Amino acid sequence: MLGSLKKGMLQPKGVKPQINRPLKSISIGWSGWLFVLPALIFIAIFIFIPAIYVVYLSFLKWNLLSLHPKFVGLSNYVHMFQSPDFQQALTNTLILGVGMIVLSLPLALFLALLADMGLRGTRVYRTILFGPYVVPLVGSGLVWTLLYNKNYGFINLTLAKFFQIHGPDWLGTQGYALLAVLIMSIWQYLGYYMLIFLGGLQSVPQHLKEAAAIDGGNRWQTFWHVTLPALSPSIVFAFVVCTIQSFQMFDQVYVMTGGGPDGASTTLVYYIYNQGFEMYNIGTATAASVFLLVLLALLSWVQVRFSRRWVVEE
Amino acid sequence: MKAKSRVARWLAHLTLIIASIGILFPIYWVFVSALQTNTDIFSPTLHLLPYEWHWANFVRAWQSQPFGIFFLNSIASNLLIVVAQLLTSSMAAYALVFIPLKGKGVLFFSILLAMMIPMQTTFIPVYIILSKVHLINTYGSLVLPFVGSAFGIFLLRQGFVSVPKEMISAARIDGASEARILWTIVLPNVKPALITLVLLNFVFHYNSLFWPLVSTSSTNMRVIPVALSYFLNQEAGQNLQWNLLMAADLFSILPVILIFLLGQRFIVRGIANSSVKG
Numbered sequence: 368m369l370g371s372l373k374k375g376m377l378q379p380k381g382v383k384p385q386i387n388r389p390l391k392s393i394s395i396g397w398s399g400w401l402f403v404l405p406a407l408i409f410i411a412i413f414i415f416i417p418a419i420y421v422v423y424l425s426f427l428k429w430n431l432l433s434l435h436p437k438f439v440g441l442s443n444y445v446h447m448f449q450s451p452d453f454q455q456a457l458t459n460t461l462i463l464g465v466g467m468i469v470l471s472l473p474l475a476l477f478l479a480l481l482a483d484m485g486l487r488g489t490r491v492y493r494t495i496l497f498g499p500y501v502v503p504l505v506g507s508g509l510v511w512t513l514l515y516n517k518n519y520g521f522i523n524l525t526l527a528k529f530f531q532i533h534g535p536d537w538l539g540t541q542g543y544a545l546l547a548v549l550i551m552s553i554w555q556y557l558g559y560y561m562l563i564f565l566g567g568l569q570s571v572p573q574h575l576k577e578a579a580a581i582d583g584g585n586r587w588q589t590f591w592h593v594t595l596p597a598l599s600p601s602i603v604f605a606f607v608v609c610t611i612q613s614f615q616m617f618d619q620v621y622v623m624t625g626g627g628p629d630g631a632s633t634t635l636v637y638y639i640y641n642q643g644f645e646m647y648n649i650g651t652a653t654a655a656s657v658f659l660l661v662l663l664a665l666l667s668w669v670q671v672r673f674s675r676r677w678v679v680e681e
Numbered sequence: 682m683k684a685k686s687r688v689a690r691w692l693a694h695l696t697l698i699i700a701s702i703g704i705l706f707p708i709y710w711v712f713v714s715a716l717q718t719n720t721d722i723f724s725p726t727l728h729l730l731p732y733e734w735h736w737a738n739f740v741r742a743w744q745s746q747p748f749g750i751f752f753l754n755s756i757a758s759n760l761l762i763v764v765a766q767l768l769t770s771s772m773a774a775y776a777l778v779f780i781p782l783k784g785k786g787v788l789f790f791s792i793l794l795a796m797m798i799p800m801q802t803t804f805i806p807v808y809i810i811l812s813k814v815h816l817i818n819t820y821g822s823l824v825l826p827f828v829g830s831a832f833g834i835f836l837l838r839q840g841f842v843s844v845p846k847e848m849i850s851a852a853r854i855d856g857a858s859e860a861r862i863l864w865t866i867v868l869p870n871v872k873p874a875l876i877t878l879v880l881l882n883f884v885f886h887y888n889s890l891f892w893p894l895v896s897t898s899s900t901n902m903r904v905i906p907v908a909l910s911y912f913l914n915q916e917a918g919q920n921l922q923w924n925l926l927m928a929a930d931l932f933s934i935l936p937v938i939l940i941f942l943l944g945q946r947f948i949v950r951g952i953a954n955s956s957v958k959g
Contacts, residue, residue, distance in 0.1 A: 414831075478700060488694075503890070
């Protein structure tokens with residue numbers, strides 16, 4: 368096979384291929400779809416059909432057990448938007464999203480700038496900082512639960528010993544549970560965003576920075592007028608991905624707080640899970656799913672537009 | 682950016698070292714807690730090292746629940762996902778890149794569309810569909826929803842584009858079948874992309890709690906993340922053995938940490954080059 372391939376490659380281009388090409392492409396035309404079919408069938412069954420089905424379900428009143436779901440039009444949506452639980456879940460999710468963007472992205476950018484200075488050992492720093500991203504959220508959620516423990520957790524013991532502060536019951540207090548989830552999530556995702564920025568920084572042309580330096584710009588001016596604009600695609604990308612990730616948060620909430628206390632850390636996905644698989648309110652759960660679906664699809668659309676720009680570079 | 686002054690470099694090192702310690706600390710804490718007695722974990726005095734080292738905790742944790750089965754479930758279901766996805770994605774990517782298809786635009790669009798629909802919004806219908814065919818609480822429910830992956834197709838497509846088109850047409854002239862070209866010419870030439878997909882996929886599915894939590898119910902179908910979360914739920918309250926839980930946590934996260942350390946360059950590249958999964 369390999370021998371014949373090499374022979375084939377050595378043949379002069381132009382003559383033989385031109386004769387063969389029309390024939391080949393016709394016969395390939397059909398088999399091409401056969402190649403796509405396996406993936407497409409599974410994507411259709413497990414992504415497209417469910418996406419349509421979920422919209423249909425959101426118009427029904429159904430608790431999984433009853434045999435006859437009732438068509439109720441938009442009333443699931445009306446109930447959902449009026450429900451304090453949903454409003455709280457939406458608010459919590461927005462707070463997490465904004466918190467992640469405002470706190471973790473600048474921090475990640477800062478670390479990326481440091482990791483881009485050409486220091487010795489940068490690879491080690493990068494490995495360590497990115498590490499948490501590959502740790503399962505359940506695994507890290509568990510240890511953070513221990514760190515957050517009210518009386519014996521590392522955080523509160525440290526606060527008491529070095530700052531004489533009586534730390535709160537992080538996971539069990541209304542005002543703190545969401546903050547605790549946020550801090551843990553920043554720890555988890557920080558290195559990932561750093562990596563995105565690092566990729567962006569490494570594509571900033573060196574001569575631009577040097578030119579700015581020659582022009583007498585100080586480092587801050589160079590950063591502001593050269594690096595940051597050149598980095599804007601990765602910033603937008605990180606911004607969108609961060610929002611998407613925040614809107615999908617579930618695992619760490621499930622493990623650390625169970626959405627509590629009293630819904631204080633319930634996210635949208637947790638709300639859907641709770642309504643669907645604990646309360647069996649399929650109507651409400653699917654209405655919330657559709658809401659989230661539209662939101663995330665819009666965000667992903669922005670993301671795809673930006674990642675396609677990246678693809679073109681290759 | 683080349684930092685000029687010695688002080689700037691020194692400060693940068695210092696900041697990165699502090700950040701690294703902060704990031705590593707929770708992982709270290711899993712390790713330390715796993716080695717202590719439960720009483721020592723809940724001692725009111727701050728201590729960074731165990732008072733006594735109880736290595737047997739790992740054995741006790743392993744025996745406290747059927748972790749062998751949980752690991753088997755995790756690894757078997759994830760391998761099935763990875764292999765199936767590699768197969769369907771490489772075939773689809775091959776068609777997208779090398780075969781002149783009619784309606785490629787539609788195909789491209791539908792793959793993009795599939796990437797925009799996350800599992801968290803469609804899991805209720807997926808659950809209903811799978812329960813109609815009695816696959817809930819089986820390997821089928823863990824694996825089938827992920828056999829076709831828009832993300833996989835995209836990632837591989839990026840690798841396939843770099844394979845010279847001349848090699849493909851030369852092989853066609855020699856009369857090689859499309860399947861054969863994919864298997865003997867394209868795939869060997871895109872090994873890094875394949876490895877990236879395998880590693881990202883394995884880590885992603887090994888880590889994910891959400892769908893396995895929804896789609897399995899019996900103890901013998903649990904995967905690692907579900908098992909860990911149940912550890913917490915079942916024994917909730919005062920007598921939860923946190924040291925054993927942390928020991929279980931440690932051996933549960935060990936596989937992904939090893940994969941990350943060994944395959945770092947592929948994972949990092951995959952993240953940097955492409956968009957994201959979840």
